[in-house]
Amino acid sequence: MKTSSVLAAYRRYAKVYDVVFGKVFETGRRRVVSQINHMPRVQRVLEAGVGTGLSLGLYRHDLQVVGIDLSVEMLAQAKRRVARHGLTQVKALDVMDVQHLTYPDDDFDVVVAMYVLSVVPDPGQALAELIRVCRPGGTVIVLNHFTAETGHMGPLIQRPLSRFSNALGWRPYFPLRPLLDRANGIEVGPVHRLPPFGMFAMVEGRKTTS
Ligand SMILES: C[S@@+](CC[C@H](N)C(=O)[O-])C[C@H]1O[C@@H](n2cnc3c(N)ncnc32)[C@H](O)[C@@H]1O
Structure with missing residues (x-):
């Protein structure tokens, strides 16, 4: 994937x-935001x-709520939506790369990435x-399409599609385990498979260290 x-x-x-x-x-x-809405002692959400x-x-x-996105065009739509619906819970919408956030350490109570990491x-x-x-x-919440790690169908179909990643703008082959293996300072909870067909998964983790 190229930026x-x-x-x-x-x-x-x-x-x-x-x-x-x-x-x-x-x-x-809806599932992710409902989960956040039910959390006590939460104020700042990224x-x-x-x-x-x-x-x-x-x-x-x-x-x-603070939102960031790399795409000016996508963010422009978000800004229009906030203005149109008077969404006062949205405090900022900034152009930023999730790989290089400009926020200080330990700044948010909850951080969430939906359909982004792939x-x-x-x-x-x-x-x-x-x-x-x-x-x-x-709490850190990641929601994404992850290639099923049981059975052969996911890798068989999705791995060959990987060469179209740049054209599609997302990675068809995206297993969860290698990602979690690299995650430090977080205690990962259960993985919830979501519809349609359990194609998507929500993973929630608790930050353990600073
Ligand atoms: C599949 S869309 C998901 C959008 C939204 N989260 C949703 O639920 O519909 C992926 C989004 O990630 C953004 N994105 C891609 N690379 C990014 C990066 N490096 N940093 C921040 N945002 C990025 C894209 O511009 C796009 O808006």
Whole structure:
């Protein structure tokens, strides 16, 4: 995955994203935000790769949500949505690379990346950054399509598709285990498979150290 290809892909997708990808990803988005909304002692939330902001209206109104995205065009759609719906829980929407966050260590109570890690060039670095800016005891949530590690169908179909990653703007072959093996300073909880067909998984971790 090259950053230039990702930027080009999301420049193309920005205006049609909600129609094409809105529904497919909706169950996961709702599940993740509902989980956050039910957490006690949470104020500052970072959503990395916020895209067109389809999740933003789902957050509790007393939260302080900061969204970042690499794509100016996707973020412009998110800004329009925030203005249109008066989403006062959204405190900032910034152009930023999840692999190089400009926030200080331990800055957020919850950090979340939905359908993002499979589109960045270095998912391990992105996850390390998400963990860094989360406070000790805080929560890191990753929601993504992950290649099933049991059975042969996932790798068999998805691995050959990997050569189209740059054109697609995401990685078809994306197993979870290697990503988690590189994650330090976090205690990983159970993996929840989500519809459709358990294609997506939500993984929640608790930051253990500063
Ligand atoms: C599949 S979309 C998901 C958008 C949104 N989270 C959703 O649920 O619909 C992936 C998003 O990640 C963004 N993105 C890609 N690479 C990124 C990076 N390195 N840093 C931050 N955002 C990135 C893209 O611009 C795009 O908006």
